[in-house]
Amino acid sequence: MESFVLVSPGLETRYVSRAALLGRDYRGVNFELLCEQGDEVKAGAAVMRDVRRPEIRFSAPVSGRISRIERGPRRKLISLQIEVDDSQAVAKFEPPDNNDGVSIRNFMLESGAWSSLRTRPFGNIPDPAGKPTAVFVTALDAEPLAPDTRTIIDTYLQEFRAGVTALAGINDAPLYVCHAQDHALEFEDSGRIRCVTFNGGYSAGLPGVHINALCPIGLGGGQVWHIGYQDVIALGHLLLHGKPWLQRIISLGGNAVRNPRSLAVYPGSTIGELLANEVNDGPSQILAGSSVYGRQIAPGSAYLGAGQRQVTVLVVSASDSVDKTAATNNAVIPSEALEKLILPGIFPVPLMRALQLGDAERARELGALELVEEDVMPLSGACVSHSDYASLLRDVLDRLEAAR
Amino acid sequence: MNFLLSNSGNGRQRMLQLQLLALLPVSIAALVNTGYQYLATLAQNSTLSTDDFRGRLARGLGASHESLGLFDMLAAGFAHLAPILALALLVGGFWERIISERRQTPMQPGFILVALLFTLLLPGAAAFGHVVFGMSFAMLVGRGIFGGDGKTFLNPALLGIAIVQVSFPSVADQHPLWSGLAGYAGSDAIAVYHRGGEAALSAIDIDLWSAFVGSTSGTMGTTSILAVLLGAALLMIERLIAWRLLIAQILGLLVFATLFNLLGTGAGASAMPAYWHLLLGSFAFGAVFLACDPVASACTNPGRWIQGFLIAALVVLIRVANPTHPDAVIPALLLASILAPLIDHLVIAWNIRGRARRHV
Numbered sequence: 200m201e202s203f204v205l206v207s208p209g210l211e212t213r214y215v216s217r218a219a220l221l222g223r224d225y226r227g228v229n230f231e232l233l234c235e236q237g238d239e240v241k242a243g244a245a246v247m248r249d250v251r252r253p254e255i256r257f258s259a260p261v262s263g264r265i266s267r268i269e270r271g272p273r274r275k276l277i278s279l280q281i282e283v284d285d286s287q288a289v290a291k292f293e294p295p296d297n298n299d300g301v302s303i304r305n306f307m308l309e310s311g312a313w314s315s316l317r318t319r320p321f322g323n324i325p326d327p328a329g330k331p332t333a334v335f336v337t338a339l340d341a342e343p344l345a346p347d348t349r350t351i352i353d354t355y356l357q358e359f360r361a362g363v364t365a366l367a368g369i370n371d372a373p374l375y376v377c378h379a380q381d382h383a384l385e386f387e388d389s390g391r392i393r394c395v396t397f398n399g400g401y402s403a404g405l406p407g408v409h410i411n412a413l414c415p416i417g418l419g420g421g422q423v424w425h426i427g428y429q430d431v432i433a434l435g436h437l438l439l440h441g442k443p444w445l446q447r448i449i450s451l452g453g454n455a456v457r458n459p460r461s462l463a464v465y466p467g468s469t470i471g472e473l474l475a476n477e478v479n480d481g482p483s484q485i486l487a488g489s490s491v492y493g494r495q496i497a498p499g500s501a502y503l504g505a506g507q508r509q510v511t512v513l514v515v516s517a518s519d520s521v522d523k524t525a526a527t528n529n530a531v532i533p534s535e536a537l538e539k540l541i542l543p544g545i546f547p548v549p550l551m552r553a554l555q556l557g558d559a560e561r562a563r564e565l566g567a568l569e570l571v572e573e574d575v576m577p578l579s580g581a582c583v584s585h586s587d588y589a590s591l592l593r594d595v596l597d598r599l600e601a602a603r
Numbered sequence: 604m605n606f607l608l609s610n611s612g613n614g615r616q617r618m619l620q621l622q623l624l625a626l627l628p629v630s631i632a633a634l635v636n637t638g639y640q641y642l643a644t645l646a647q648n649s650t651l652s653t654d655d656f657r658g659r660l661a662r663g664l665g666a667s668h669e670s671l672g673l674f675d676m677l678a679a680g681f682a683h684l685a686p687i688l689a690l691a692l693l694v695g696g697f698w699e700r701i702i703s704e705r706r707q708t709p710m711q712p713g714f715i716l717v718a719l720l721f722t723l724l725l726p727g728a729a730a731f732g733h734v735v736f737g738m739s740f741a742m743l744v745g746r747g748i749f750g751g752d753g754k755t756f757l758n759p760a761l762l763g764i765a766i767v768q769v770s771f772p773s774v775a776d777q778h779p780l781w782s783g784l785a786g787y788a789g790s791d792a793i794a795v796y797h798r799g800g801e802a803a804l805s806a807i808d809i810d811l812w813s814a815f816v817g818s819t820s821g822t823m824g825t826t827s828i829l830a831v832l833l834g835a836a837l838l839m840i841e842r843l844i845a846w847r848l849l850i851a852q853i854l855g856l857l858v859f860a861t862l863f864n865l866l867g868t869g870a871g872a873s874a875m876p877a878y879w880h881l882l883l884g885s886f887a888f889g890a891v892f893l894a895c896d897p898v899a900s901a902c903t904n905p906g907r908w909i910q911g912f913l914i915a916a917l918v919v920l921i922r923v924a925n926p927t928h929p930d931a932v933i934p935a936l937l938l939a940s941i942l943a944p945l946i947d948h949l950v951i952a953w954n955i956r957g958r959a960r961r962h963v
Contacts, residue, residue, distance in 0.1 A: 548903070
């Protein structure tokens, strides 16, 4: 029996007793369960698939017993929770013999790795037969207190290279590896794989920024795909070793955290256990992601999301919460502070007004297709109206997608 | 009033605090210079009567006509500025109260900013009827019908002062009001330049330095470029106003003034060099505190450049072509502000065309 004890050189590991797959991480997917509550599952084994596209599977992040299947309104899946057991069983996958596009796609679909790809526009899991204009690998993280991308990629360089090479093979589109200036990456297949340097502020690590610079989304109806570096390492791990990479490296940070540092954890770990004995007393808020692009989450029932690389805990002062409820005027004041908080070429104020009005067509024309929730998070923080532009954008994107 | 002191996280209150703080240097300069103008005029012309409301108040506060000390100037300035500001606040608060009761919403403190801006744009001896009329128009037509703070389409104070200037032209260009003394004909510096060029300016003791620090006659808050610069620096550091709009106005003024210098008739304001355009009249004040009102100006960066150049072109054009309205800043700002949504509309249409041309 293969074991999956977390091994990450130089990093503290943190085991938890529960992990989960979250429905909200996979937009537009109608889940069909391949297991039942109480079943024992191996780590990496498929536990769900998409009803509409049954080839797309979702695999268990850990081995254990399915403890709870949480559903919300209209039986929408909220989370599939697994109680970690000691069996440490992992599912095995046979890497493809030949490296043609179809074999790699099938391998990714079978092993569940396909579900970590995302499309832009909309941020969906791409169709298995889809044709992107370009594929983006995000190999840098410029957000405050982010884990050190360079160390992680250098530690798993073999797996990362294997993952990138495989992704370049799944179609004819160019593959951009977006990396930091001080972290040079080179690949032999320089025709298809293009390494591009990004630097600048916190936004330099956003896929939206890379796509906007290299292959901007217009109104033509095409799409590009993107994937994060840890998911590429996971894909490479599957290809090289035939078993899933059952860890993610996250950073714990924020001014309420006693000892900010990076940790190796199970994918989908329960955040409550990760933060046990880590947070100072007093009122605080927990963000999934960084203080700039993070989304506030409820403390009790939260799990690490797909692609999430940070947990930030911030001290909350009493006046902050009072003022948010006291705000009654929702007018946008177009101060200079709002500029540069969004992708280049998009006018923030007209977009914010279109989102507030729910004018999907106007938002589309102003560039909403280039964006997902994380790209507009800073606008919510800077705007005096306290509007939640992330959820407003999601509503608009849902309607635009339904109209296609 | 405790919102003025609370340092809380509410962005809207903080913005208002910053805008009021940015107007503080201008307000102090207005106090000092209004008093100075009043006392200096009296000193030159002892036959003038000081037996009106403001004269009695200034004397009651202890302002002496003989010496020109700082206290005398402050007291005489206070006698002019404070009654107008108090009345403007009263009228503004009255309408805000009525509107908020009608709408059943809490009162929005933005009327304080409207009253202060409106006051600073008036001459020191503006009639109280003008104040009531202008503030009522600003509060109702400029602000109330659009829904209050942040939802206006023109700056309410700009609209109020424009309607006062249109309805009572004496406020803008009949100068007795400016120094507060009946029977004395003061001078609008730009009108003086129009008539006699630079020589006429130096004849009434206006040089570059006095125009910069603001010891010239004019509407109360607009004379001191130094004070305006201090306020502008605060607003720019706090990223409240768009620097592109401000720079575009100044660059535009340089370009268009120089253009008229080269191509114009060489007489009147067409020969006025760009630095005098910048220093005289209310251009600097209007450019920072009225044109750059974030709510009532273009909200796209290319639109900001266009609006800035448009304002500068209109200011220079009206100054050169229409000597009966020597200052020209208020009508130019009003026109450009009305055009701002159209400018944004065109900029956005061009932006959308670019997005439609992309290959993805």
